[in-house]
Amino acid sequence: MNRSRVALVRCENYDPDAIYQAAVKGLDLIGGISNLVRSGERIVLKPNVLYGTNPEKGISTHPAVFRAVGKILQESGARVSYGDSPSFAGAEGHLRRCGLKQVADEMGIELADFDKGRTVSHKDGLLIKSFVLANGVLDSDGVVNLPKLKTHPLTRLTGAVKNQFGCIPGLLKSQYHVKLPDPYDFATMLVDLNTLVRPRFCVMDGIVAMEGNGPRSGRLRKLDVLLFSTDPVALDATACRIINLDPEIATTSKPGEKAGLGTYHSENIELVGEGLESFFCRDFDVIRTPQEHCTQNRIMAFVKNRVCERPVIAKAKCTGCGMCVKMCPVDPKAVDWRKGDREKPPVHDYDRCIRCYCCQESCPEGAISARGTVLGRTFFRH
Template sequence: MSVTTDEPRRVPSTVALVRCDGYDPSSVYAAVGRGLDLLGGAGRFAEAGERILLKPNLLVASTPGEAVTTHPEVFRAVSRHLAETGAELSYGDSPAFGGTRMVARRAGIEAVAQELGVQRVQFGHPQTVSFPSGGLIKQFDIAQAVLDADGLVSLPKLKTHALTRMTGAIKNQFGCVPGMRKGTFHVRMPDAERFAQMLVDLNRLLQPRLFVMDAIVAMEGNGPRGGDPRPLGALLLSADPVAIDACACRIIGLDPQIVDTIRWGGLWGLGEPKDIQLLGDPLDSFYEPDFRVDRKRAPSPTGPGLKSRLARDHLVPRPVIDPALCTACHTCVKMCPVTPKALTPHAKHDRTGAYDPRETELRPPTYDYSVCIRCYCCQETCPEHAIYVKTPLLGRLIHS
């Protein structure tokens, strides 16, 4: 793929919003086809002989019913429509935890891909790409497979997110950064605003041609992994990631301007958050004002007045483990990107302090909030949904 190192191309701020009330294959195929037709047809985004890479959200291993990953029927429908153009399709992602094949199998995407002859490509080999016009980041390590493709088609899932409030089209490209390199961005940009700027730069660099957002069943509450599926019956299609995320926000009653990826995406020319031509079904018919999402801007752990430990500890939301749900698997410890780790495994010890292997009861890891940067990677990947984000009392009072 030819990545840009110049100013981004302005994409048309048209969003197709199409009702689709379930994952029945023929309904999803028809809905995706209708959305593509509203945007000018699949041929606008892929041509015969081009190598098009599909990028679903494969965050972690989970089944389609959990609403963590892009549903396989959305993947199937988009693949079939793009294949009709004569394009050569492949797919890939770099999950937050676990190998791509295992995660794709669990998500049901590997089976569909094999059925349709869509090849899975490795995202493990990075190539450094310089990006002089980056607003914040001038150089990225990108999966070689992404760079090898002629074009990228992004298939995000609409979910809540502790750091960015919602995850959709813009955040989906973070998986193009291979493996643990993603963690280094959390360490370098611990506050939501700078992290969002990095994501905007990443999208300005990669310029996916098309976004098809799966909001047929979204995730509300403790997302992006531990929340609850919430049927919305919506598919959103656009070439503009800012516009599509802004429309998704309006569906769930979230002000797009408190989502830093949308705000900075608009400011840095990635897309248009306000002046959007909406085609298809009326947005009001999808509006869910009681969708469970945090509607307040996240306080930055490095923001003005919050650099002191005392202020941070009393104001910034922190991850907390529910001991009743924790199985002491230590995934959270592995995922914590800071050194030394902000989470310590806590095994039951005998009287001498040595680990007693006869004891099978293991307690949850303990946090050291003095080194925790509030990236919420632990909350994002806990397989038992045992970690939630809690705002200290003072922070809650100030917010209210």
Template sequence: MSEVVIIHCDNYEYDKVKSAINRGLEYLGGVQRFARADERILLKPNLLAADPPERCVTTHPAVFAAVAEAFIQHGVYLTYGDSPGFGSLSKAARKSGLAGVAGDLSIEAGNFEVGERITFAAGKQNKSFVIAQAAARAEGIISLPKLKSHALTTLTGAIKNQFGCIPGFLKGEYHAKLTDMKQFVTMLVDLNRCLKPRLYVMDAIMAMEGNGPRNGSPRRIGALLFSSDPVAIDATAARMVGLVPDSLEMIRIGQELGLGRMDKEAITLLGDALAPLVITDFELAHSRNIARLAKHRLRHAIVERPRIKEEKCIRCGICIQVCPVTPKALQWVGGDASVNPPDKPPCYDYDRCIRCYCCQELCPEGAIMVHTPIIGQVLNCLKPPVS
């Protein structure tokens, strides 16, 4: 049986968060179950982008600090870090508030720019990974995911959080090479099997719904989740927001490959009740991904696509920079923006677009949405009931 601890916590007041963190850890046997004194442990928060805590893009600094204090009191040596989707770790940590609390606790940022290749012979999709030095050299990893909607994987939580252990634009290469959804999420599962984080503490006090994982809306759920099983914790989070775990490919493949358990009967829930937290109107980044139903000749009429809202676009060009395919799937209309400042947003070539949604994920203005054509909307399945 896998254990998932649920602790109700309705805001980020530090004393409340610290009490909730300590209570959750005790249900799982305490800090000593996950680290020995003097071990070098990496705290891996979600630091997707340089955004303030109130936007709910990143792991909240109160959650980070409370977990860190618990391990420091046990004599554990901590570092922290993530590889943001765009920009530097230092900027993302500073803007999100994590750099401040890390400094107060004398926790150093790890090196997430230099990678080291690690062989993983047991991988289903990937037999090796280039891993950020800080993650590769840590004796153990404590993962601190943020619960959010996600245009590609529907939800981002425990399993997806380790993608940030791949440095810089190498993440884009995985998107470009693994254009099939099953291949991509199998890679994520392999990555977790390779890195083997010891503990996952999910920040679901304030989640993100809608145009996630960066430009959605904060949504109060009021909980912290704890587990050593990333499949079980993601499955429990999925049930909290009204989704059937088996409908999410990342969770389903995680169970198939032995990363963890998603079935209700295989998960023991500890702590506080799940039922009061369940919401049935959680807004996803799009209705349902139906790409697997589309024949190639009908692709443009059915499958979701990123689309730019011209009135919100500030012509920064980040979407072009982060597009992982060559040639790029979007370009400035009329040529080189460095020569002629653009008066229109970039234009997509949907034949090149692989629907990775890196552009939507990292747009700083929330100007890119996932649009489903009319025929696709008709064919979309209804959101499944809670299970």
């Protein structure tokens, strides 16, 4: 059996020349750009743009990484476009605020349509048999995935597999949380999306990663690494190993292997470039416990609600902006103003909450974090 190759290349800052050299090296190590992309192909770059803000905050893929990979693709003769579909409306404004649009305009990289899409069947999907995909994805010959290494309370790691979620346009994404409240079903949907839109290759920005309350409000952690692979599962598993997280804890690993998308087993991954141990970060702050399955059994659901992590609002940080209420996808809302009183922070209804963490992800103040319960910590966690 062929092993999946993952390249690790050291890069200690976002200096454009240094990143370009690192990207050339990394892509050579996984087979060379001429074997990954053919001249004349239409390639769409898919960075991670959760929402638009200064790239130094570490929320989005850094523009210098985007620039380096875009340049290599252009030099190979590819026709390059780019796009993403952040959770919030108005993709172009978000892309500008995180510095990607300026780089793209300067390089003649066109903005692809990620606002609207078309339905595509996926009969081989493990769980999802059709998706609405962004026109920009469907009109391309291949996607190059540029994830950012960050934590996420739902999937534990947000990496290459989860980054493809932005290939689904706009607000359609939130419906998947409602339809698939079980975190492993949600992960299987992400894997199905990846087997439908298998990235041509992935370059993960782990130069400055995000730990703790990611993917938006965590702390920055320098890891000084760029990761390269054509296998998104192996790439994420390697990122997990760097941050001292068992890859099985990342919810996409097992369905990713089951679907044939890739492998997370170390014996099936060939690491090339600098050794993993030189990037290893033992104390990276990430949730290291497995996700809990969702259950329809009312007694089990009652127990789960009192045991597993939940989104909690730090009242002192809350400005009452209401973004969490707006973004909560369940109806009726699982976070809302108590009796309409907007003088106080919104309140969660944990019996209604499906733990999708859209509220945590959307809070501009970082006031919401995933917290274990006292019961869970006392009886079920190590």
